[in-house]
Amino acid sequence: MKHIAESTVRRLSLYLRFLEEYAAQGHNTISSGELAASGGTTSAQVRKDLSFFGSFGKRGMGYTVRDLSGAIRDILGLDHAWNVVIVGAGKIGAALAQYRGFSDRGFQVGGVYDADPAKIGTRLGALTVRPDADLEKDITRLQPRIAVLCVPPDAAQPLVDRCAKAGIRAILNFAPVPLVAPNGVTIRDVNMATELEILAFGLTNGTEGKK
């Protein structure tokens, strides 16, 4: 298959959320225009995004909400649950461990790990913080393919390597540090400070002029 742009995948995720809301509201069909309006994009964009994966609508009619939902779910790989581990039980790690938005979308947090003896054993909702040392063992046992990394910058790279060796294939990294991705592992960086900086830039350099 041709390469798919990240922006397309990001929009698909958005479409899926709206479709589920539409379904909950009792709608059976939806047009590309309606879907576009919810997501702040254009109907052509919606159709182009979908066209990379197939043909899901009926001309003159639009899309069946339920069918399109299922199709996007399959495309994104959400047709089955994903097991994820959270590495680091600091403020952010602890918050994410209990974040309902993950489980709502099929991402099951299978474990939370920390090296700090004071944190080990702590309860986070239904989870108990486990010792860092159990990481490899648990990854081998539970076979999660995704890890969420929420540790201090210095601790990040060694943990990436350990996770990779144990079988993790993708890492969502919250540590503000450049990481080297081991072979066969994808790393996505999320940086809260950068998001604020983008806003600060906009305010400083007149976003108002964006016609």
Add this chain to the structure above:
Amino acid sequence: MKHIAESTVRRLSLYLRFLEEYAAQGHNTISSGELAASGGTTSAQVRKDLSFFGSFGKRGMGYTVRDLSGAIRDILGLDHAWNVVIVGAGKIGAALAQYRGFSDRGFQVGGVYDADPAKIGTRLGALTVRPDADLEKDITRLQPRIAVLCVPPDAAQPLVDRCAKAGIRAILNFAPVPLVAPNGVTIRDVNMATELEILAFGLTNGTEGKK
């Protein structure tokens, strides 16, 4: 000034982090190639990004770490501290309120607000959760221009409108819901579940083939 792409601003934020690290390591100068290597991009990209804003290097020599740091800081609007308020003291809001990464980069959390009486008065590090009802009063008094929104989906839009009316100019939104931005207000959405879904898509559709 010409329009600057978000991707450029995002990279500038990254460059700044590396420059600060380089400075801490005692380096005085750096070439576009070295900076590019740290950020996983190319030297041409680094030079092009900077060229939108001026000319900061010396041919044959590269850039003075300290000067370039300062220049990027100015470009991003980080030459002064930013006051921000956090709206919603749930798991994510509470974590962000205590996140050192914000204050480290000049974003001062001036207040945390929640509507839940059980949360009001709770301590979060040096901050105390304040009642939702004080929001407008405090925004008027402290004049923050940025708000971080960490409330349930249903509560989000009304709070956007209240913040905007009180003087907030930019909102970092963690609520997984489409928001209408009032005139003159910029909204940036951050969605943790979407980030995981992008990883899931990659794993499902063979990221390995990305040569």
Add this chain to the structure above:
DNA sequence: ATTAGCTTGTGAATGATTTCACAAGCCGAC
């Protein structure tokens, strides 16, 4: 069965971003 009214799917056109490639310029050695 034909027509009218919509809406999809998709090449082609446009627009944006990244990469290329090289002249211009700086420094240090001799």
Add this chain to the structure above:
DNA sequence: GTCGGCTTGTGAAATCATTCACAAGCTAAT
């Protein structure tokens, strides 16, 4: 001072993403 080795800054080219525009196709009404 001039030569050699590097590195910047930047137009031009290439690549990537979005928007346009329209033929194809479906449904409902008559």
